[in-house]
Amino acid sequence: MDDKTQKLSLKREVGLVGAVSLIGGTMIGSGIFMSPQTVLHTIGSPGASLVVWxxxxxxxxxxxxxxxxxxTVIRESGGEYIYILRTSGPVVAFMLIFSSVLFVRPAGVAGIALSFAQYVVAPFYSDCPPPVLLVKCVAAAAIITLSTVNCLNVRFSMSVQVFFMVAKVLALAVIIIGGVVMLIRGHTENFEDSFENTNVGINPIGIAFYQGLWSYDGWNNLNYVTEELKRPEVNLPRAVVIAISLVTGLYLLVNVSYLTVMTPKELMSSSAVAVTWGNKVLGSWGWIMSVAAALSAFGSLNGTFFSGGRVCFVAAREGHMVSIFML
Incomplete structure (x- = not known):
């Protein structure tokens, strides 16, 4: 059994840059382009929305x-599955992995893929909603493409993740710089009495946090690939601090930019806040924001595939799934 386990162990091919890209690239998805208006609408004021973020x-x-x-204590891939297996036993871990594989992961992948497809086809249907069939076909094509990439080569998949991580940061940087320029020009009226009309009830605060945390989803993805991480005792804590601090800072600055360019009412009524921002600031180049949102969703989808495959592998190695997942 020891020889078999050693034979099926994963190669350590993920360095610090790849680790940061896996966390940050999965976190920065379509959420930051879709959640700000819901957070603001629920909490009621710009200042409170920034506090929530x-x-x-x-x-x-x-x-x-x-x-x-x-x-760093349990240096095995699989995330919460392997932690529950080692601490609570095989029954609870078995229930977790099957609910994840049959329901949680597929739903997450489908949702991200559909968000990607919506932004990809949006520039071609500026005057009307895109056909549902076309959106589903583009989403399916993205799923097939990324599943193939992740099956073929780990290094190439990680290179894809790093590339899209850089593309996302650049896209958010464009939004941030645009907001800074508008602030320098004196557009600070939306931050006057910024905490006025704040909803302080348990229900609005809870919903606002739920929407905000959805945009941070993916922060735990590196723990699914611990066995492939070089020097996990060093790189795991470093990657977590670097990636989450970077994403938090970007999210706050992006929201400040949104609120600088748009009034709270405009932001809350927008169905795609980044696209609305692009149309107001970039004019005829506003379609770039649709491309940026699509790239973000695509990178997040790749990170979800990368980590999800490792969970299936570890579960199969532990005898909780069919052995074909170890191939």
Whole structure:
């Protein structure tokens, strides 16, 4: 059994840059382009919405420290599946992996793929909603493409993740720089009395946090590939701190930019806030924001595939799934 386990162990091919890209590239998906208006509408004021985004980042980084400690103590891939298996036994772990494989992961992949497809086809249907069949076909093509890439080569898949991570940061940088330029020009009226009309009830705060945390989803992805991480005792905590701090800072600055360019009412009524921002600031080049959102969703989808495959592999190695997943 020891020889078999050794034979099926994964190669350590993920360095610090790849680790940061896996976390950050999965976190920065379509959420930051779709959630700000819901957070603002629920919490009621621009100032409170920025506080929610900051608190979500703080909550995520605190949770990630717990995962970093688990990952350095239990140096096996699989994330919460392997942690539950080692601490609570095979029955609970078996229930977790099958609910994840049959329901949670497929739903997440489908949702991200559909978001990607919506943004890809949006520039071609500026005057009307795109055909549902076309959106589904583009989403299916993205799923097939990335599943093939992740099956063929780990290094190439990680290179794809790094590339899209850089593309996402550049896209968010464009939004941030545009907002800074508008602030320098004196557009600060949306931040006057910024906490006025804040909803302080449990229900609005809870919903606002839920929407904000959805945009931070993916912070735990590195723990699914611990066995492939070089020097996990060093690179796992470093990658967590670097990636989540970077994403939190970007999210706050992007929201400031949104609120600088658009009034709270305009932001709340927008169905795709980044596209609305692009149309107001970039004019005829506003379609770039659709491309940026599509790239973000595509990179997030690749990260989901990369980590999800490792969970299936580890579960098969432990005898909780069919052995074909170990091939």
């Amino acid at each position: 900051a608190c979500c980042g703080l909550l995520v980084i605190m949770a990630s420290f717990c995962y970093a400690e688990l990952g």
